[in-house]
Amino acid sequence: MKKIECLTPEQEVELPRFRQRYLDIACNGGRIDRPALEAALADAYAVIDKPAPHLLIFDSPASCMLALKVLKSTGPSGGQLRGQLWDQLGGQQIYDANYLWGSQDLFWIAWAKFAAQIGVTLTPQTAAHLDIMDRIGSQCEWWWPYNGIVVASQRPTTVRWDDQRRLHAETGPAIAYADGYEVWSWHGVAVPRDWIALRAIKPQDALQWPNMEQRRAACEILGWATILDALKAKTIDRDDNPEIGELVRVKIPDIGTEQFLRVRCGTGRGFALPVPPNMKTARQANAWTYGFDNPEDYQLEIRT
Amino acid sequence: MKIVTTQGAQGDVMFRRIEALPIDAKEQAAEKGEFIVAHSETGHNHVVLERPGVRYFSAMDELRSYLVVDGDPAPVEHQRSFDTHETFGLAPGVWEVRRQREYTAEGFRRAAD
Numbered sequence: 001m002k003k004i005e006c007l008t009p010e011q012e013v014e015l016p017r018f019r020q021r022y023l024d025i026a027c028n029g030g031r032i033d034r035p036a037l038e039a040a041l042a043d044a045y046a047v048i049d050k051p052a053p054h055l056l057i058f059d060s061p062a063s064c065m066l067a068l069k070v071l072k073s074t075g076p077s078g079g080q081l082r083g084q085l086w087d088q089l090g091g092q093q094i095y096d097a098n099y100l101w102g103s104q105d106l107f108w109i110a111w112a113k114f115a116a117q118i119g120v121t122l123t124p125q126t127a128a129h130l131d132i133m134d135r136i137g138s139q140c141e142w143w144w145p146y147n148g149i150v151v152a153s154q155r156p157t158t159v160r161w162d163d164q165r166r167l168h169a170e171t172g173p174a175i176a177y178a179d180g181y182e183v184w185s186w187h188g189v190a191v192p193r194d195w196i197a198l199r200a201i202k203p204q205d206a207l208q209w210p211n212m213e214q215r216r217a218a219c220e221i222l223g224w225a226t227i228l229d230a231l232k233a234k235t236i237d238r239d240d241n242p243e244i245g246e247l248v249r250v251k252i253p254d255i256g257t258e259q260f261l262r263v264r265c266g267t268g269r270g271f272a273l274p275v276p277p278n279m280k281t282a283r284q285a286n287a288w289t290y291g292f293d294n295p296e297d298y299q300l301e302i303r304t
Numbered sequence: 305m306k307i308v309t310t311q312g313a314q315g316d317v318m319f320r321r322i323e324a325l326p327i328d329a330k331e332q333a334a335e336k337g338e339f340i341v342a343h344s345e346t347g348h349n350h351v352v353l354e355r356p357g358v359r360y361f362s363a364m365d366e367l368r369s370y371l372v373v374d375g376d377p378a379p380v381e382h383q384r385s386f387d388t389h390e391t392f393g394l395a396p397g398v399w400e401v402r403r404q405r406e407y408t409a410e411g412f413r414r415a416a417d
Contacts (some may be wrong), residue, residue, distance in 0.1 A: 082310070166386045167405065188386050212316075212406070213417045259407075265315055267387040273415060274407040289404045290318045291367060299330055302312040304382075304390035 001121050011118050018117070022030040022110040025138050026103040027159035032057055032139045032152070032170065033239065040135035041150050047129065053150045061099075061142045061153045068144060070150055102141045103155050109134050150157030154178060162187055186217040195221055203230040204252045207260065207272055216271050224262075238280040244304055248276070261285040266304040305314050305349075306392045307339055314380055316404035317342035317350045319371075321397050329361035329370050332408040339402050341369060341377050344417050348384035363397065371399040 007015065022031075033053065042052035058064045112130055116122050122130065136143065140152035162168035167175065167186030173182035173193070184193045191214055194200040199221065206218035206227055209273040219227055227233075231250040235257065238246040245263030252258055259279055260272045263286065279285040287298035311320050332339070334354035341360070342350035352358060357374035371378065377393030404415040 164386055211345060211416050266313075266389050267315075269387060273404070276407045276412075289406065290313070290402050291405065298311070300311045300313055300318075302306050302308050302392050304306075304312075304314050304392055 004119060007118065010174050014117075015114065018114050018267040019110060022106045025042065026106050026141075026155060029157040030155060032154055037136065037152065040132055040139065044132045044136065044145075047132070050147065053145070053148055056151045057140070057154065058151065058179040059179035060156075062181040063176070063179050064099075064142065064144065064151050064153045066111040091286050099142045099144045101137075102139075102152070103137050104141060105133060106137045109137055172197070186221060189213045189217045191217050191221075204255070207231070207250070207258075208252070208255075208274075212271060212273070216269060219270070219272060236279075237281040238284075239286075244286050246283045247279060247285050259285070261289065305377070307377060307395055308392055309395045309397075312392055312394075314350055314382055314392065315342075316417055317380075318402040318404070319380070319394055320400045320402060321395075322370075322400045323398065325361060325370055325372065325398055326363050328363045330363065332360045332362050332369075334360070339371070341371070342403060346417060348382065348417070350380060350382050350389075352378050352380055367403045367405055369401045371401060373397060373399065400402075 034057070037057075038052070038055050041055060045052055056067070058067055109130065112122075113134065116127065116130075116142040141155045143150055143152040147170060152179065156175045156177050158173065160167070160169040160172070160174050164187075167183065167185035168187050169185070174185035175183040182193065184191055184196050186196065195218060201218050201222060203222060203226065206215065206222050209215040209218050228248065229252070231252060233248045233250045236249050242264040243266070245261050247259060247261055249257060249259050257277070259275050259277055261275050262270060262272050262280075263282075264270055273285075273289055275285040275288055279288060281295070283298075284295045287295040292298040292299065309321065311318065313319070318393060325363040325404045337354045338349075338351040338359040339354060339358070340349045340351050344350075352360070352371060355378075357376070358378045361370040361372070363370065371394065373394050373396050375396065377395050380390050381391050381392050405412045406415045
């Protein structure tokens with residue numbers, strides 16, 4: 001087989017459409033077509049010489065996990081139906097990594113399918129297996145395979161991104177499932193629901209949040225100007241290099257005066273790091289964060 | 305790939321060339337083919353891939369660890385598909401790895417990301 005060095009103009013046009021079709025399957029809120037998923041699962045089980053499994057569908061991965069926990073905990077005495085399920089769930093899991101990703105596997109399935117479409121040769125067996133994974137991933141999200149039973153989650157009803165395809169929504173959940181399970185996310189960083197839904201975070205809490213990625217998100221949600229104004233921040237020193245940053249002093253209610261280094265990182269995002277009260281310059285404070293007592297010892301060649 | 309010879313920072317982790325390993329340095333095994341030089345709570349580690357000529361050490365100070373690089377420069381990769389810190393290479397030598405810290409009333413703590 002000859003190595004494919006570049007795409008034809010037609011393939012260049014087709015690629016983003018192809019990708020979008022799969023993104024839509026995973027993210028546009030489609031529901032499981034039960035007969036289609038049952039058929040695909042039957043084919044998957046046939047590959048390993050197992051009979052077709054019984055399919056239980058729940059609305060989110062969280063509900064699937066709850067259901068599995070409950071079913072496994074009832075034991076054989078939990079009545080005839082639960083007893084039967086317990087026998088099946090208590091048995092060997094077919095896939096030892098617990099669950100498969102379903103529609104979240106479509107990223108590599110689409111990649112392989114597109115390769116096949118432009119002329120990469122797959123063995124008939126690989127092509128057949130890929131096809132089964134495609135059919136499963138086009139119906140459900142995470143799925144748990146057991147002997148005789150599969151627990152599968154519906155795909156999310158909503159998925160929202162920012163322009164860089166980071167999970168992000170400014171007024172609602174970034175991911176929502178039909179049962180109410182949600183993921184709230186700010187430019188790819190998971191944050192508490194109320195920060196976004198209610199803007200319920202105070203400037204002083206934003207600046208003091210323990211996780212610095214979430215702290216940055218909180219500061220962005222509120223807006224830096226808002227925080228610094230609300231806390232009457234005073235600039236102590238500002239370096240010409242934004243990656244060295246700005247040393248600010250703020251009064252935090254019930255805590256007192258604190259100093260922060262407002263700094264831009266190599267990816268262009270702004271962070272705030274608490275620094276000791278005796279820092280006099282942004283450069284000294286920046287050096288301190290990496291453990292240098294003497295800022296002269298801090299001479300970076302590269303910062304990314 | 306840019307090569308660092310004395311000091312370089314990748315997000316919240318910094319690399320500083322030093323003369324020799326501290327006496328309490330203990331060699332660490334790689335995890336699944338990687339040395340995680342900076343572990344991230346949100347799942348975006350900074351790693352150096354395991355290969356002959358690269359050894360990783362810890363010591364008493366939890367904000368410090370060490371790398372010994374022989375042969376070709378060792379790339380430091382940030383494992384995040386977005387807002388990724390650019391990969392750079394560490395030149396052959398002994399390296400101190402420093403985690404960024406932040407101030408607390410009790411002293412300082414590692415800046416968690």
